[in-house]
Amino acid sequence: MRVCKIFDWCYGHYLELPYESKCSSQHGHNSRIEVELEGPVNKSGMIIDFHQLKNIINRVSFDHKNLNDLDYFKGKNPTAENIVLYLKEKIDKEIYKINKFGFKCKVRRIRVYETDTSFAEEVW
Numbered sequence: 001m002r003v004c005k006i007f008d009w010c011y012g013h014y015l016e017l018p019y020e021s022k023c024s025s026q027h028g029h030n031s032r033i034e035v036e037l038e039g040p041v042n043k044s045g046m047i048i049d050f051h052q053l054k055n056i057i058n059r060v061s062f063d064h065k066n067l068n069d070l071d072y073f074k075g076k077n078p079t080a081e082n083i084v085l086y087l088k089e090k091i092d093k094e095i096y097k098i099n100k101f102g103f104k105c106k107v108r109r110i111r112v113y114e115t116d117t118s119f120a121e122e123v124w
Contacts, residue, residue: 039105
């Protein structure tokens with residue numbers, strides 16, 4: 001079974017690139033984040049409580065932050081692709097903490113929209 005929750009965040013960043021790009025200047029995005037989890041339905045009838053998922057996402061959120069200031073992005077560009085990997089790492093750690101409640105799910109997919117028409121996604 002799969003469930004998905006969508007979040008809207010604003011963040012700022014800049015990219016260090018070996019070519020001229022407007023992305024090299026500090027700028028912001030109104031981003032949409034989709035987090036899809038997969039796992040068995042537990043005896044409560046869910047793979048995860050949506051409220052628990054929201055709490056997890058709030059703990060790993062970078063809403064209204066400059067991504068270049070986060071330790072994770074020191075030495076790497078905060079691209080949409082790297083944001084996906086950041087979220088996967090952080091969410092995995094948080095899901096492990098709530099396994100005791102019978103939630104045996106895992107991250108199946110993360111999609112990060114940098115704009116309405118551009119996104120990065122990984123499926124595991």
